Amino acid sequence: MDKLKALARRKEMLSIAALVLLLLFNVFFTPGFFSLELKEGHFYGSLIDILKRGAPLMFMAIGMTFVIATGSTDISVGSVAAIAGAVAAQMIGGDFSAEAGSAAASLTPLPLAIAAALVVATLCGVWNGFLVSRLGIQALIATLMLQVAGRGIAQLITRGNVITMYYKPFFEFGTGYFLGFPICIYVVLAVALAAYLFSKKTSYGLFLESSGSNRSSSRYAGIKVQTMIWVAFAISGLMAGIAGVLIASEVKAADANTAGLNYELDAILAVVLGGNSMKGGRFSLPGSLIGALLVQALTTTIYMKGVPAQTILVFKASVVIIVGIIQTTDYKKLLGRFAKKQASGNFEVGK
Amino acid sequence: MPEEAVLLQMDNIDKMYPGVRALNKVSFTLRRGEIHSLCGENGAGKSTLIKILTGAEARDGGDVFLDGIPIFPRIPMDAQRLGISTVYQEVNLCPNLSVAENIFIGRQPRKNRWGIDWKKMNRLAEAAMARLNIRMDVADALGEYSVAIQQMVAIARAADTNAKVLVLDEPTSSLDTKEVRQLFHVMRTLKGQGMGIIFISHFIDQIYEITDRLTILRNGSFIDSGTIKELPRMSLISKMIGKDIAAGVSHKDGREDAQAEKKEFYSAKRLGKRGLISPVDMAVKYGEVLGFAGLLGCGRTETARLIFGIDRPDDAAIKVKGQRVRINSPADAIRCGIGFCPEDRKTDGIIANLTVRENIILALQGRYGMFRRIPFARQVEIANHYIKLLSIATPGCEQLAGNLSGGNQQKVILARWLTINPELLLLDEPTRGIDIGAKAEIMNIVVRLAAEGKAIVFISSELDEVVRCSDRVLVFRDRSLIGELKGEVNTRRIMETIAYSGQEEAGG
Numbered sequence: 001m002d003k004l005k006a007l008a009r010r011k012e013m014l015s016i017a018a019l020v021l022l023l024l025f026n027v028f029f030t031p032g033f034f035s036l037e038l039k040e041g042h043f044y045g046s047l048i049d050i051l052k053r054g055a056p057l058m059f060m061a062i063g064m065t066f067v068i069a070t071g072s073t074d075i076s077v078g079s080v081a082a083i084a085g086a087v088a089a090q091m092i093g094g095d096f097s098a099e100a101g102s103a104a105a106s107l108t109p110l111p112l113a114i115a116a117a118l119v120v121a122t123l124c125g126v127w128n129g130f131l132v133s134r135l136g137i138q139a140l141i142a143t144l145m146l147q148v149a150g151r152g153i154a155q156l157i158t159r160g161n162v163i164t165m166y167y168k169p170f171f172e173f174g175t176g177y178f179l180g181f182p183i184c185i186y187v188v189l190a191v192a193l194a195a196y197l198f199s200k201k202t203s204y205g206l207f208l209e210s211s212g213s214n215r216s217s218s219r220y221a222g223i224k225v226q227t228m229i230w231v232a233f234a235i236s237g238l239m240a241g242i243a244g245v246l247i248a249s250e251v252k253a254a255d256a257n258t259a260g261l262n263y264e265l266d267a268i269l270a271v272v273l274g275g276n277s278m279k280g281g282r283f284s285l286p287g288s289l290i291g292a293l294l295v296q297a298l299t300t301t302i303y304m305k306g307v308p309a310q311t312i313l314v315f316k317a318s319v320v321i322i323v324g325i326i327q328t329t330d331y332k333k334l335l336g337r338f339a340k341k342q343a344s345g346n347f348e349v350g351k
Numbered sequence: 352m353p354e355e356a357v358l359l360q361m362d363n364i365d366k367m368y369p370g371v372r373a374l375n376k377v378s379f380t381l382r383r384g385e386i387h388s389l390c391g392e393n394g395a396g397k398s399t400l401i402k403i404l405t406g407a408e409a410r411d412g413g414d415v416f417l418d419g420i421p422i423f424p425r426i427p428m429d430a431q432r433l434g435i436s437t438v439y440q441e442v443n444l445c446p447n448l449s450v451a452e453n454i455f456i457g458r459q460p461r462k463n464r465w466g467i468d469w470k471k472m473n474r475l476a477e478a479a480m481a482r483l484n485i486r487m488d489v490a491d492a493l494g495e496y497s498v499a500i501q502q503m504v505a506i507a508r509a510a511d512t513n514a515k516v517l518v519l520d521e522p523t524s525s526l527d528t529k530e531v532r533q534l535f536h537v538m539r540t541l542k543g544q545g546m547g548i549i550f551i552s553h554f555i556d557q558i559y560e561i562t563d564r565l566t567i568l569r570n571g572s573f574i575d576s577g578t579i580k581e582l583p584r585m586s587l588i589s590k591m592i593g594k595d596i597a598a599g600v601s602h603k604d605g606r607e608d609a610q611a612e613k614k615e616f617y618s619a620k621r622l623g624k625r626g627l628i629s630p631v632d633m634a635v636k637y638g639e640v641l642g643f644a645g646l647l648g649c650g651r652t653e654t655a656r657l658i659f660g661i662d663r664p665d666d667a668a669i670k671v672k673g674q675r676v677r678i679n680s681p682a683d684a685i686r687c688g689i690g691f692c693p694e695d696r697k698t699d700g701i702i703a704n705l706t707v708r709e710n711i712i713l714a715l716q717g718r719y720g721m722f723r724r725i726p727f728a729r730q731v732e733i734a735n736h737y738i739k740l741l742s743i744a745t746p747g748c749e750q751l752a753g754n755l756s757g758g759n760q761q762k763v764i765l766a767r768w769l770t771i772n773p774e775l776l777l778l779d780e781p782t783r784g785i786d787i788g789a790k791a792e793i794m795n796i797v798v799r800l801a802a803e804g805k806a807i808v809f810i811s812s813e814l815d816e817v818v819r820c821s822d823r824v825l826v827f828r829d830r831s832l833i834g835e836l837k838g839e840v841n842t843r844r845i846m847e848t849i850a851y852s853g854q855e856e857a858g859g
Contacts, residue, residue, distance in 0.1 A: 203716050203724045206705075210713055214702045220661065220693055221767065222685040222717035281704055 011275025012287035014326060018273070018319075019294045022301060030304050042177045046300055054296030055184040056081070056243035056260070060267035061274070061292040062195045062285060063125075063239030066232035068271050069212045071280030072132055072139030074233060077240035077267055079150025080124045081260030084244030086154040088117040089163040089254030092170055106167045113170075118241045124150070125237015129230035147264065154256035164253045174250030184246055188289075191242065195235070196285050205283075208232065212280030269316070270295050273323055358383045358418065358547040359404075359435075359516050365412035366399055366571075373399045376413070377573045379566055381516060381547040386538060388550050388558045388565035392591055392647055392812060395568040397551055401518055404549075405437050406430040417515065436509030437518040444505055446494030451476035453493050454508045479507045482544075483537045499530030503537055510541055517541065518549045523557055524648065527626065535561050553648035554829050555584060555849070569593050584850035591646070592814055592846065613638050616806040617689070617775050619658070620668040627662060628653040629831040635775060635806040640797060642821030643810040644845045649827040651810045652694050655777045658808070659691040660684040685718055690768030694779040694810075696757065700764045703753030707745050708734035710752045710763050715770040737766035741796065758789030765796065775806040782816060794820055814842040 026033040026046075036045040060077045067074045093107035106113065124146060131142035165171075176183040199205035210218045211225040218225050243263070248254045272278060273294050274287030298319060302312050325331055359381040366374040374396045381387050391397050402408040404415065406424030415422050417433055424430035427437070444453045451473045452459075460475065462468040476489040485503055493501055502522055509517055519538070523531050538548055538561060552558055558565065559579060566576040567590045574590050575582065582590075613636040623630030628650040635641050643651035657664045660678040669676055671687045678684045681691070693699035702710055711734045716725055725733070734748035741762040745755055752763055761781055768776055778797065782790040797820050801807050809820045817824060818840055826834040826848040834848040 201724060203719070203721050206709060206713070206716060207721065210702050210705055210709070213704050214698070216699045217702050218713070220659075220681050220691060220699050221713045222682045223713070224682060 010284075011282075012284050012290060014275055014323070015273045015287060015290045015294055018323070019290060019297060022294065022297050026301055026304075030301060033301075033304065038180070041180055043180045046304065048182065050293065050296045050300050051185050051188075052182045053300070054293055055182075055188050056246050057263065057266050057270060057296060058188050058289055058292040059191060059239045059243040059246070060236075060263055061270040061288040062192060063236030064264075064267040064271045065274070065276060065283050065285055065288040066195075066199075066208060067139070067236045068268070068276055068278060069208045069280055069283035070229045070232050071212050071215075071278075072229065072232070073268060073278070074125075074128060074143045074236045075140065075264040075268075076124065076128060076143040076146035076150055077236060077243070078260035078263040079147050079154070080121050080237055080240035081244030081247060081263060082154040082254075082256050083124060083150055083157065084117040084121040084241035085248035085254040085259045086157040086163070086256055087120045088113050088170075088245050088248055089165055090157050091116055092165050092167050106170070110167070110169055114245055117245050118238060121241020121244060122234055122238045125234040125240070126230070128237065129233030132233060133226040133229040151256055154254075154259075158254055158256050160256075162253055162255045165248070166252075170249055171252055172249075174246055174248075174252075184250075187242075187246075191239075192285065192289055195239075199285065204228070204231065209282055213282070266295050266316075267292075269320060273319075356382045356384075360416040360419075361400070361404065361413065362416075363413040364400065364403060364410050364415075366396075366403060366408065367411050372571055374403075374410075374571045377568060377571070379573075380576070381549060382564075383547055384542050384545045385563040386542055386548045386550050386561055388552070388562040389568070390558065390565055390587060390591055391568040394570065395591070396571040397568055398520070399571075400568070401437070401520060401549070401551070404430065404516075405435060405518065434513055434515035435518070436514040436516070437520065438502070438505045438509050438522060439520050444493055444501060444508070446501075447492060449490050450480070450487065450493050450496070450504055451489040453504055454479055454489075454511060456508075476507075479511045480504070482510070482540070483507055484540060485537075497530065499526050499533055502526065502530075502534065506537060506541075510546070514546060516547050516549065518551075520551045521553070522550075523552055523554060531557065553646055555587075555646070556829055558587075559584065567591055585846065588646070588846045588850050592842075615670075616672060617658070618670045619664075622654065622657050622664050622667040622669070624653070624657060624662055624665050627830070628657070630665075630667075631825075631832040633825060633832070635808060637774070637806050638801055638804045639823065640801045640807045640809050640821045642817035642824040642840075643808060643827060644814060644817045644824050645827035645849060647812060648830075649849075650830040650832070651827045652779055653830065654827070654832075655691065655779050655808060655810060658684070658775075659689060659777055661691075682717070685714065685771060685773075688771075688774035689777065690714070690771060690773035690775070691777040692761070692764050692768065692779060692781050694783070696760055696764065696784075701752050701760045704751055706749045707738070707743070707752050707755070707763055708748040711737055711748075711766045711770060714767045718771055733770055734766075737769060740769075741766055742792070756785075756789075758785035758793075761785055761789070761793065765793070769800075773805065775808070776800065777808045777810070779810045780812065781809075782811060782813065790816075814845050817845070818842055 033046045036043055036047065060081070064074060064077065091108040091113035092110070128143050128146060131137045131145070132139045172183055173187070174184060178186060199208070207218070207223050207228050210221070211223060211228045215225055244260055247259050270291035271288045272291070274284060274289070274291030276283050276287060295316070298315065299312060302315050303309070307315070357380055361377070361379040363376040363378060364374050365376060377396060377400060379400065389397050389400070399408065403410045406427050406429045409425065417435070422433055424433060424435070445456070448456070454476045455472050459467045460471045473489050480487055480489060483503055483506065487500070493504060506517070522534060526534060542548060550562055562579060564576065564578050565582060565587070567574040567587065569591060570593070615634050616637050618634035620632050621630040622633065631654055643654065645651050653662070656662045658678070660680045660683050663679050669678055676687055678687060684691070702713070708730055712725055712730050715733070719725065731748055737743070738745060738748060743759050743762045743766065745759060752760060755763065765781070781793050781797070794816060797807055797809060809817060811817050821840065824836040824840050824845060825832055826836065826845055828849050836844055836848065
């Protein structure tokens with residue numbers, strides 16, 4: 001019973017409950033939401049769709065979790081994704097005329113192109129981290145620079161063009177299937193597991209939580225708080241890079257203007273929905289992933305209900321407001337009072 | 352003194368906070384044209400009394416008379432309207448606005464219904480500053496001037512609202528000597544104009560330089576009041592601290608005999624930082640408890656922070672175990688085997704939303720670094736070991752540290768440092784805000800650690816505790832080291848040193 005209570009008090013519970021509620025809603029009101037079809041050995045359906053479309057967001061949410069745990073935010077992730085996509089596309093090459101149709105080759109070996117994209121994205125994160133941890137610029141402002149400039153950089157890389165790619169192996173990441181499920185889902189799982197192990201099997205998680213909870217105490221305890229923040233931004237850059245490569249692979253092109261657009265807000269939303277406090281400190285990676293799924297499920301549900309796409313932001317905003325209210329201390333107090341009242345109504349109090 | 356000279360009279364002021372009696376029938380009288388110091392250590396009730404006077408807090412009992420008329424300020428605005436103005440320690444003005452705007456913010460002279468009469472405002476501001484004998488361009492942004500001038504502007508603003516009473520709360524703490532002169536000059540000018548000034552400062556020299564009379568509070572009670580001549584330094588200090596001069600003898604039984612043979616662990620020459628503390632030469636030996644004594648703000652904490660590398664010393668020659676080292680960050684200090692329990696447990700010590708286990712292993716893990724994680728089972732083992740060793744009262748090592756009582760939190764921080772097995776442990780007010788039982792326990796731990804051969808620096812505002820624990824005491828005053836007491840240390844000698852600059856302490 002105590003274990004159950006402790007489980008119910010875990011911060012991820014709110015997002016899980018919301019996700020379950022949303023799925024329940026779909027059971028009754030969205031016909032065909034849960035149908036899974038097996039076509040040519042691949043599963044198709046809204047659920048698979050949510051996982052697949054939510055993949056870039058989940059990557060970004062992983063990185064954003066670390067950044068938010070330090071009490072900062074990284075609003076450059078969307079632009080960094082665009083840069084990573086542009087680097088990958090530029091190296092793989094988009095010259096259709098030079099090739100004989102669909103059997104186009106890559107200008108650079110594929111692993112090298114992807115590695116280059118991820119290195120560039122990580123460097124973007126290192127830059128952000130430098131601004132925040134070494135120069136002491138507020139995270140919102142520091143990352144705003146790259147958010148704005150990043151798309152310009154991506155355009156410089158692609159020379160202002162939308163680079164369309166024709167090299168098939170690259171598309172596997174975004175569109176391929178393995179054992180009936182999209183490949184990107186496996187990659188999400190693997191990266192999430194790696195991030196989780198990194199936070200738990202090294203002391204990074206502890207240092208991050210202590211730095212985010214109480215900077216001064218952590219410094220006094222000999223923890224290099226600035227370095228921890230720096231690492232968090234680097235991870236966020238790397239994750240945005242993976243997301244950017246995935247997006248490019250999925251749409252088979254690099255568009256500096258639209259790739260990863262507005263993702264930073266969804267990523268922050270996912271992390272907060274996952275029960276993580278914007279003030280920093282304790283964090284939960286599983287929570288953020290569930291938060292990301294919730295955001296994607298909400299988006300998919302709205303589309304499937306035939307709600308005009310323009311109003312989607314209104315729905316997201318409503319969810320944010322509701323969750324925001326639920327997470328405030330005032331609401332928790334109110335809830336606590338309510339629970340107490342119920343207890344005194346149902347049971348004998350005292351002796 | 353004729354009756355009409357009394358400007359402000361506070362009679363039998365009572366104030367209760369939940370669980371604490373902050374003020375117990377405190378009386379205070381301020382006369383026209385005098386500078387009156389309000390003296391007391393931490394928790395004496397100075398700030399509560401000021402808050403009641405300025406309407407920031409409501410009083411539970413007692414009367415306040417201004418010019419013989421009872422007043423009931425409910426909010427600071429009320430008090431200001433009545434002529435009671437306050438300048439706080441931190442200048443709370445807007446640095447990006449002009450000097451004139453700062454002086455007249457919220458009450459700018461109007462040209463008509465909509466417009467501000469800028470010319471008139473600047474003219475009035477210039478006049479207000481001129482009254483303090485300061486000529487300046489009042490159209491310049493406030494932030495372009497030094498902190499001292501900003502302070503003057505705050506005073507000008509306060510003095511301009513037809514103030515009768517001016518409260519200056521620690522106005523000199525961020526000023527250098529020259530700027531203090533300037534401030535005192537302004538205070539004397541205002542005093543000459545008949546204003547009553549309440550001056551709060553922890554600099555004893557300044558109190559004796561500028562004030563006419565002083566009132567001493569201790570633990571929320573009125574202790575004494577009188578002119579500077581009636582209250583020489585010695586009796587001021589003993590009244591502030593509340594120790595009978597005769598009392599308080601060292602409780603150690605000949606431990607200091609062994610001091611001579613002990614080896615030096617840490618020594619520093621010219622350890623200081625401009626504006627924080629004047630250079631200090633000091634050394635700590637293995638197995639020795641070195642006490643830092645002095646009043647609030649005397650420089651004892653600042654010195655500890657320099658030793659631990661929280662603030663960077665300007666130019667110091669530091670030796671650890673005879674080797675020259677540089678200590679520029681806490682991590683450096685920890686590498687040298689130094690631990691530090693900070694004065695403010697909540698903001699600098701405990702990490703409230705981590706568990707007791709995580710709090711205890713933090714420094715050790717910090718020393719190991721990110722990639723050599725202490726296995727979980729070992730963490731639990733370490734935490735439980737220290738929970739038992741220091742008898743920390745907690746339901747278990749997975750309890751959030753924020754849920755523990757103050758004394759137990761202090762022990763958790765102590766445990767954090769013991770895990771790295773430090774050779775020098777700096778304890779800044781380790782007994783503050785914890786109950787008597789826990790205090791005695793912590794002091795016993797301190798003595799025990801020294802007996803095990805650790806070097807300890809023990810800082811406390813309770814002279815009794817310093818005397819009881821320490822083998823040797825460094826005495827600080829006004830941000831400098833003024834004396835060292837060896838041998839038979841007692842509270843009387845410490846107080847004499849604080850009072851008389853330490854020239855006469857050699858006799859002992």
